[in-house]
Amino acid sequence: MESQSKTINQVLDSTLDSVDQAERAALDLAREAGFGEEDLDRIGMSVRECMVTAVVHGNRYSSHKKIQFSVSRTPEQLTVQIADQGEGFDPGGVPDPLSGDNLLRHSGRGIFLMKAFMDDLQVRRLEPAGMEITLIKKVQKHS
Numbered sequence: 001m002e003s004q005s006k007t008i009n010q011v012l013d014s015t016l017d018s019v020d021q022a023e024r025a026a027l028d029l030a031r032e033a034g035f036g037e038e039d040l041d042r043i044g045m046s047v048r049e050c051m052v053t054a055v056v057h058g059n060r061y062s063s064h065k066k067i068q069f070s071v072s073r074t075p076e077q078l079t080v081q082i083a084d085q086g087e088g089f090d091p092g093g094v095p096d097p098l099s100g101d102n103l104l105r106h107s108g109r110g111i112f113l114m115k116a117f118m119d120d121l122q123v124r125r126l127e128p129a130g131m132e133i134t135l136i137k138k139v140q141k142h143s
Contacts, residue, residue, distance in 0.1 A: 007072035014059035019051040026071045033073040042117035049110040050082045058084030085133035
């Protein structure tokens with residue numbers, strides 16, 4: 001593993017192609033940081049879920065709205081930040097996907113999966129519009 005830090009910043013269109021592009025960039029840096037296959041799968045799925053949320057629910061596929069995407073790695077962790085330009089949402093108002101009728105719904109699992117697969121998830125409202133989600137996965141040191 002390379003010891004220095006590395007960051008990639010991109011401005012992406014509100015398209016599903018951008019979801020693939022962001023996932024590839026995050027996985028490239030995660031591999032360089034030394035994450036194993038299981039963690040790579042979890043990181044990939046989390047970035048994918050976050051990007052789909054930003055493109056579909058945040059920016060609503062608007063060609064006028066962009067996604068700010070940043071991924072960085074240090075010897076200690078991988079950090080992914082994804083920000084949209086949409087209306088935003090209340091993270092506390094997202095229904096629990098494991099309760100009752102929500103089990104059968106096809107949407108609403110993104111935040112739940114990101115929390116389960118990553119070590120830290122932070123949601124922040126941006127001004128004048130948009131939401132920023134930060135995903136953090138710590139590198140496990142093998143002794």
